[in-house]
Amino acid sequence: MTISRSDVAPPGALAQRPDAPAISATAVSKHYGRVAALDRLTLDVRAGEVLGLLGPNGSGKTTFMRLLAGYLLPSSGGLAVAGLDVVSESLAVRRRIGYVPESAPLYPHMRVGEFLAFMARLRGLPEREIEAAVGRVVDRLALSAVLDKPTRTLSRGYRQRTALAQALIHDPDILILDEPTNGLDPRQIIEMRELIRSLAGRHTVLMSSHILSEVQKTTDRVALLLNGRLLGVRAIADTPDLEAWFLSLT
């Protein structure tokens, strides 16, 4: 029933060309009827970098991320993750990514540890590795205090961290984070920023935000989207005044 070809090899078994971008979009469009949520977007994300998608609400950031995560299918264009086509090799792509939707959804009837174990199983981790995988992300995201709490009782900060933990549970190559600092208080924002920075190198991170300062402090490069179109891509190091660049293009 899925569009993917078949069951494929587990994470890590599929070698990626060393020079291949971690994410490659070529003239990708997504239409809802006559409305273009994404319009011929072409963008490469390099392996190991943190790339920020910047743009106001409705600019196409979430649509692009949902296309990469396999939640939506593109109307046209080519989209590859780790060298794999997101349409024809959808299951393989989904094994290689960790995805955190904007609302950080969790199952309310599960406890945090139970939820993480469920997501680990769903992502194909062998039963013998699940306890260790849960322990690893719990330590990394400081979730031990809430491990036995029902997810419905979590604060926004813990919700966000739990959602990030489920995305990291299978140690994916690529992380897709939709507005990861949304709704967090200033301390939590700083912690989340440091966490994302610590993931760079080992993981390729694509994150979205509509807050200029967040993108500036967290990412290596920034791609500016408006009305579904890519207006430009710049390295943060080459863009000391991100605000001026943003205003010049929008």
Add this chain to the structure above:
Amino acid sequence: MRTLRILFAKELSAILTSPIGYTVAAVFLLVLGYTFSLTLFATKVANLQYIFHQMYVLSILLVPVLTMRSFAEERRSETLELLLTAPVREVSIVLAKYAATLTLVLAMFAGSLVYAAILDRYGEPDWGPIYAGYLALALHASLLVAVGLLMSSLTENQVVAAALSIGTFLMLWFADSVSYLLVPPFDSVAINLSLIGHFKPMVSGSVFLSDIGYYVSASMLALFLTAWGLAQR
């Protein structure tokens, strides 16, 4: 298969930790016990045909309450996004929800076995129609759950999902009545779509392959459409 097992366990735990399943089961068994007692005292006949018809009607009203949240709630809370971006086939998600909900409905139906035991203890029931009746109820439940899931997959509003399910079940129930208004061959189609038309012979003890085929094929069609709908995104 492992994925299906994992998803089935998750669905079953969602059902068992929600008050909806317990409430529906309690209402179902309460009404059934009341009806059974009344029927037995009034007729003094050791058969379950009347009870099977009660279960048929009650399940049409109550199964939508169980299925309404399956996809609608996941869509509303956006957890469906988690499932559909995990390396899981849509058909596994649908089958897990179907199997978990059907398990609960069959467990509810199993509660009525106590009436068969009472009849056996104090009378001499004809077991043929009782076996056939339970087969009919299981097939009926399968169809209701499958169609209920399909309706739930179309919306993120649980009430809308339940209303769509009940509406569809009632239309299927009375489909044969419409046949009087139709010309051949459409009248035959309407008759063959009728829920009650396939249920009645079985609870009387007459098991036809055509009736079983109706339930099985309608259930499979609804499950296929649900999985297909999920894949269209």
